[in-house]
Amino acid sequence: xxxxxxxxxxxxxxxxxxxxxxxxxxxxxxxxxxxxxxxxxxxxxxxxxxxxxxxxxxxxxxxxxxxxxxxxxxxxxxxxxxxxxxxxxxxxxxxxxxxxxxxxxxxxxxxxxxxxxxxxxxxxxxxxxxxxxxxxxxxxxxxxxxxxxxxxxxxxxxxxxxxxxxxxxxxxxxxxxxxxxxxxxxxxxxxxxxxxxxxxxxxxxxxxxxxxxxxxxxxxxxxxxxxxxxxxxxxxxxxxxxxxxxx
Numbered sequence: 001x002x003x004x005x006x007x008x009x010x011x012x013x014x015x016x017x018x019x020x021x022x023x024x025x026x027x028x029x030x031x032x033x034x035x036x037x038x039x040x041x042x043x044x045x046x047x048x049x050x051x052x053x054x055x056x057x058x059x060x061x062x063x064x065x066x067x068x069x070x071x072x073x074x075x076x077x078x079x080x081x082x083x084x085x086x087x088x089x090x091x092x093x094x095x096x097x098x099x100x101x102x103x104x105x106x107x108x109x110x111x112x113x114x115x116x117x118x119x120x121x122x123x124x125x126x127x128x129x130x131x132x133x134x135x136x137x138x139x140x141x142x143x144x145x146x147x148x149x150x151x152x153x154x155x156x157x158x159x160x161x162x163x164x165x166x167x168x169x170x171x172x173x174x175x176x177x178x179x180x181x182x183x184x185x186x187x188x189x190x191x192x193x194x195x196x197x198x199x200x201x202x203x204x205x206x207x208x209x210x211x212x213x214x215x216x217x218x219x220x221x222x223x224x225x226x227x228x229x230x231x232x233x234x235x236x237x238x239x240x241x242x243x244x245x246x247x
């Protein structure tokens with residue numbers, strides 16, 4: 001892993017502690033910020049996933065009147081996937097972009113259903129076989145950080161508090177960071193299984209069709225927590241989830 005990648009992971013780990021879902025914005029990003037984000041989007045293109053930046057106020061027109069409206073910005077990023085891309089990779093790559101926005105002082109909010117899809121499709125270009133998995137607004141937050149309730153470590157790992165405390169430091173830090181990962185309706189549809197060779201992220205719910213994408217977000221957070229402790233590795237697909245294997 002190169003020095004630049006390690007610096008990005010440190011930057012994103014720190015951002016993961018400040019990230020929260022922002023629905024009210026003071027303004028959109030500055031042009032130089034959008035240029036920097038467009039460059040990051042190119043660097044993050046991988047695993048059949050890419051990110052495109054668009055502009056439209058209409059894209060945030062509420063689909064469900066009972067759900068919180070996005071206001072104050074007309075900038076957004078679309079997480080675009082090829083038809084054969086693994087859903088986890090949309091979350092993994094998309095969250096890296098989200099955390100880069102956070103590191104730049106900008107707000108975001110994962111949107112899977114509560115946006116106007118036809119408007120989004122007219123604002124970004126798709127190639128054959130591509131679709132938009134999710135979008136996120138981008139802008140200057142007009143809200144203060146608010147912590148969301150999270151499931152207990154016991155529920156997320158199946159371990160007692162004592163057993164969790166006995167895990168290696170890097171595994172505890174990785175799970176702590178993954179516990180902060182956002183998910184549709186904040187339902188956290190995952191479970192972590194710590195083993196000698198690494199940590200398995202298992203999907204526990206379809207979560208309105210976003211369960212595996214949500215797991216991808218948690219996978220990135222888990223990897224960032226491990227990297228904070230100097231532990232790096234690779235992901236291996238398993239029958240019951242994705243396994244982070246220490247290098």
